[in-house]
Amino acid sequence: MEETEKNLLEKKEIGGKCYLNKNCWLVKNLKYSPYKRCQYCEFKFSHCLFLKYQVISFILIVLSFSVFLIFEKRISTLVMITIFLFVVVYGYFFNSSTENIIKSNFSLKKAKSSLKELSDNLENKVEEQTTDILEKNKSLEKQAHQLERDKKELVELDRMKDEFLQMATHELNTPITAIQGRLDMAVRENMCKLNDEQKAFFQPILDQTVRLAHLSKDVLNVARIDQHRLVINPLETDIDPLVSQIVSSLEIKAKEKGNSIAYIPMSKSLPKLTIDQSKIGEVITNLINNANKFTENGKIAVTSKLKDDKVIISVADTGIGIDEKDQKHLFEKFYQAGRFDPNNPQEQQGSGLGLYISQNIVKLHGGEMWLESIKDKGSTFYFSLPLEYKEIKQTTMIHSDGSNLRVL
Amino acid sequence: MSKKLLIVDDNWGCSDMYRLRFEHAKWEVKIAYTAEDAIEILKNSDYLPDAILLDLMLPKMQGDELLEIIRKDPRIKDVIVVVLTALNLNPIDQNRISGDADDYIMKLDILPEQLVNRVNELVEKKAK
Numbered sequence: 001m002e003e004t005e006k007n008l009l010e011k012k013e014i015g016g017k018c019y020l021n022k023n024c025w026l027v028k029n030l031k032y033s034p035y036k037r038c039q040y041c042e043f044k045f046s047h048c049l050f051l052k053y054q055v056i057s058f059i060l061i062v063l064s065f066s067v068f069l070i071f072e073k074r075i076s077t078l079v080m081i082t083i084f085l086f087v088v089v090y091g092y093f094f095n096s097s098t099e100n101i102i103k104s105n106f107s108l109k110k111a112k113s114s115l116k117e118l119s120d121n122l123e124n125k126v127e128e129q130t131t132d133i134l135e136k137n138k139s140l141e142k143q144a145h146q147l148e149r150d151k152k153e154l155v156e157l158d159r160m161k162d163e164f165l166q167m168a169t170h171e172l173n174t175p176i177t178a179i180q181g182r183l184d185m186a187v188r189e190n191m192c193k194l195n196d197e198q199k200a201f202f203q204p205i206l207d208q209t210v211r212l213a214h215l216s217k218d219v220l221n222v223a224r225i226d227q228h229r230l231v232i233n234p235l236e237t238d239i240d241p242l243v244s245q246i247v248s249s250l251e252i253k254a255k256e257k258g259n260s261i262a263y264i265p266m267s268k269s270l271p272k273l274t275i276d277q278s279k280i281g282e283v284i285t286n287l288i289n290n291a292n293k294f295t296e297n298g299k300i301a302v303t304s305k306l307k308d309d310k311v312i313i314s315v316a317d318t319g320i321g322i323d324e325k326d327q328k329h330l331f332e333k334f335y336q337a338g339r340f341d342p343n344n345p346q347e348q349q350g351s352g353l354g355l356y357i358s359q360n361i362v363k364l365h366g367g368e369m370w371l372e373s374i375k376d377k378g379s380t381f382y383f384s385l386p387l388e389y390k391e392i393k394q395t396t397m398i399h400s401d402g403s404n405l406r407v408l
Numbered sequence: 409m410s411k412k413l414l415i416v417d418d419n420w421g422c423s424d425m426y427r428l429r430f431e432h433a434k435w436e437v438k439i440a441y442t443a444e445d446a447i448e449i450l451k452n453s454d455y456l457p458d459a460i461l462l463d464l465m466l467p468k469m470q471g472d473e474l475l476e477i478i479r480k481d482p483r484i485k486d487v488i489v490v491v492l493t494a495l496n497l498n499p500i501d502q503n504r505i506s507g508d509a510d511d512y513i514m515k516l517d518i519l520p521e522q523l524v525n526r527v528n529e530l531v532e533k534k535a536k
């Protein structure tokens with residue numbers, strides 16, 4: 001008995017589908033009774049079609065007896081034999097077909113119920129997910145609103161920052177102008193008739209003020225570059241006179257360090273370029289000043305030449321050159337190549353902004369800037385300007401033009 | 409006869425520095441700290457400056473408004489006006505002003521001596 005129970009459990013465990021399922025221990029052993037119910041899988045045998053067969057057989061037998069009572073013996077016998085045969089044949093087929101029908105009916109029922117279960121599950125899940133999605137949608141909407149608000153705030157902050165920067169630079173520039181102007185009059189123009197000692201005292205103040213003035217200008221330029229708001233005003237310009245004018249204006253400064261400076265146009269005649277004269281002038285001045293800063297008793301050569309569809313301008317020096325590891329960082333803002341000369345501390349390092357600004361000005365013109373340098377031999381800086389000027393669209397997240405800049 | 413200059417700049421440090429430099433170059437200098445002051449000075453029919461140094465950012469009326477008024481007044485419309493700014497103008501404003509002003513210069517870009525030379529050049533060019 002214990003064994004059979006265990007057996008049963010096992011059957012149940014493997015999901016022993018009962019009834020007519022040959023795996024069902026009960027069906028196998030008890031030769032099922034149509035009126036009972038399988039106590040292990042709860043299948044109602046009474047529901048099975050087999051019962052219908054019993055009822056039909058019973059009716060037919062009653063019918064045949066009544067025929068026997070009513071009709072003659074021969075006819076009755078014939079009818080009875082017919083009925084008997086019918087019952088046997090019907091029973092045989094019914095049995096097997098019933099078995100099949102019951103089987104399929106049962107599995108159909110099971111399938112139906114599991115389908116129902118599944119569909120219920122599915123419905124629940126869909127409902128759950130719909131609420132979920134709706135909730136998520138709501139929170140996304142909220143986030144979008146928040147983002148919109150944040151963006152507005154950012155734009156406002158950006159505007160305020162820009163305004164502040166402009167105001168601050170303006171307020172700084174005004175006193176710097178006054179100091180620089182007065183010092184220049186006193187020291188360089190010698191309007192105050194200073195003696196040498198006094199001059200030597202004031203000269204560094206003037207130098208530092210000039211540096212401060214440059215720094216103040218550079219900081220605003222860098223801020224404008226970073227906000228994609230540096231704007232250029234390109235006009236048709238003859239590049240040759242522009243370069244030679246700058247070169248000659250810097251001659252005195254170069255001579256102070258024993259450097260010779262020359263402008264060598266390599267192409268016979270250069271076509272007119274559409275450039276922002278003052279900005280490109282700043283670039284050339286910056287490159288020459290750099291060359292002069294790191295060269296002593298040497299040569300500075302500025303050249304211009306036509307190559308393909310652009311004009312290339314170069315500034316070469318015979319100075320101390322630039323380490324290879326510094327070269328690739330040279331155009332980064334605030335990058336100072338380790339070129340500080342401790343023997344000549346007055347020769348100040350720059351702000352580290354000049355090349356960054358210069359490169360960006362050149363880029364705004366659609367050109368490029370690059371360098372070649374050999375340590376202790378010298379450096380050459382090149383930049384190209386395309387013959388045909390195309391406006392460079394500056395991508396910016398917030399503003400795209402400089403129209404909101406105030407007149408100061 | 410010395411040339412006459414009107415400086416319109418609310419910043420005492422700058423206007424006084426320019427006054428000093430121009431007086432050194434034998435100019436006769438007047439200073440107006442506001443556009444309204446400048447209008448008052450220019451109303452005097454006896455006074456006609458050779459040049460005006462104009463700062464754009466002024467306390468009440470702005471420099472560009474004053475420039476417009478000057479250019480509309482038949483008596484003084486031909487006066488050399490050099491706009492001085494403490495900041496780089498963006499090209500839009502630059503174009504707007506360059507039509508009216510004879511020159512515009514960023515203060516930090518020019519030393520006082522160069523400014524005197526520049527104004528002198530402009531005045532002499534006009535006299536020719």
